[in-house]
Amino acid sequence: MLIAALGPHIPFPAYGVGTALYKNDKSRFQTEVVESVKWAVQNGFTHIDCAEAYGNEEEVGIALKDLDVPREKLFITSKVTTSIEDISAALTTSLKKLGLTYLDLFLLHSPKPFKEKNIPLSKGWEALEKELGQGRVHSIGVSNFYVKDLEEIKEKATVPPRVNQIEFHPQVYTHMKSLLEYCKSKNIIIEGYSSLLPLKKDPDGTVSKLVKSLASKYNVSDSLILLAWSNAQGVFPVTTTSKVERMKEFLSYKSVKLEQADIDAITAAGEESTRPLQNF
Ligand SMILES: NC(=O)C1=CN([C@@H]2O[C@H](COP(=O)(O)OP(=O)(O)OC[C@H]3O[C@@H](n4cnc5c(N)ncnc54)[C@H](O)[C@@H]3O)[C@@H](O)[C@H]2O)C=CC1
Ligand SMILES: O=CCc1c[nH]c2ccccc12
Numbered sequence: 001m002l003i004a005a006l007g008p009h010i011p012f013p014a015y016g017v018g019t020a021l022y023k024n025d026k027s028r029f030q031t032e033v034v035e036s037v038k039w040a041v042q043n044g045f046t047h048i049d050c051a052e053a054y055g056n057e058e059e060v061g062i063a064l065k066d067l068d069v070p071r072e073k074l075f076i077t078s079k080v081t082t083s084i085e086d087i088s089a090a091l092t093t094s095l096k097k098l099g100l101t102y103l104d105l106f107l108l109h110s111p112k113p114f115k116e117k118n119i120p121l122s123k124g125w126e127a128l129e130k131e132l133g134q135g136r137v138h139s140i141g142v143s144n145f146y147v148k149d150l151e152e153i154k155e156k157a158t159v160p161p162r163v164n165q166i167e168f169h170p171q172v173y174t175h176m177k178s179l180l181e182y183c184k185s186k187n188i189i190i191e192g193y194s195s196l197l198p199l200k201k202d203p204d205g206t207v208s209k210l211v212k213s214l215a216s217k218y219n220v221s222d223s224l225i226l227l228a229w230s231n232a233q234g235v236f237p238v239t240t241t242s243k244v245e246r247m248k249e250f251l252s253y254k255s256v257k258l259e260q261a262d263i264d265a266i267t268a269a270g271e272e273s274t275r276p277l278q279n280f
Pocket of ligand 1: 049109195200222
């Protein structure tokens with residue numbers, strides 16, 4: 001039986017550079033990434049969520065160099081998706097761009113490229129286990145893996161995933177409930193991205209209207225209500241913002257203790273307005 005993978009404490013919320021800060025124009029140096037990451041760390045974030053696919057690891061690396069914070073005070077995650085044929089080389093490239101000698105957490109970004117290239121997921125997982133053993137990563141995990149994908153790597157794995165990073169907010173709860181239960185049963189930490197999607201994509205919907213009314217009840221922002229709801233489900237948020245005030249507020253999400261009736265009402269509102277997964 002696989003014992004839950006031990007590894008370094010993972011600080012949350014994580015600050016992500018993969019959506020609002022995603023590098024669409026690979027030729028342009030993104031000074032906004034450098035500034036946003038520096039503001040995030042200077043305002044209290046210690047976990048930065050990166051990826052090869054975001055195209056901005058060099059900018060993150062410059063921010064980390066400018067910050068000059070002791071390495072052990074930060075938790076840096078990156079992910080591999082483009083270069084899955086040679087994950088060791090992909091890690092070397094990410095570490096060089098980030099200016100680091102190790103990652104705290106290294107993830108398989110998605111099962112999709114493995115299926116597109118007809119490469120077994122277990123081969124990707126084996127590559128991560130090898131890196132774990134060689135010290136360039138301190139913990140390993142997956143993202144966008146569903147139960148069947150987790151079961152597939154479990155067959156040959158010697159180390160279980162430390163985390164599974166998935167889309168998580170009330171409007172995908174229906175899709176994710178069984179995956180949540182599976183990950184909890186295997187002691188796989190669940191990181192949730194796009195926690196605030198209802199506010200952005202469905203601002204007049206039932207979830208957003210309820211969340212906004214609860215924001216008044218608890219005297220916090222609507223965003224914080226959704227981060228607190230994720231927390232109540234045992235899911236750790238990966239979020240982002242360029243606004244310093246929001247950065248400070250997001251860091252306090254664990255202090256918002258929602259009443260069970262309100263948690264249930266948000267869950268029910270999400271189930272009534274279920275959206276398709278973003279399907280990364
Ligand atoms: N593993 C994966 O496949 C994926 C990982 N991620 C990670 O998660 C991070 C966060 O993803 P997001 O979807 O951006 O997270 P999110 O749902 O937390 O949204 C953050 C965005 O919401 C905006 N926002 C904050 N409060 C708001 C409000 N009250 N009303 C309207 N908008 C508000 C912010 O300006 C920010 O741009 C990414 O940067 C990336 O690191 C994201 C998507 C996929
Ligand atoms: O992770 C954020 C969204 C994203 C951008 N590029 C890729 C590639 C594979 C999975 C997800 C993503």
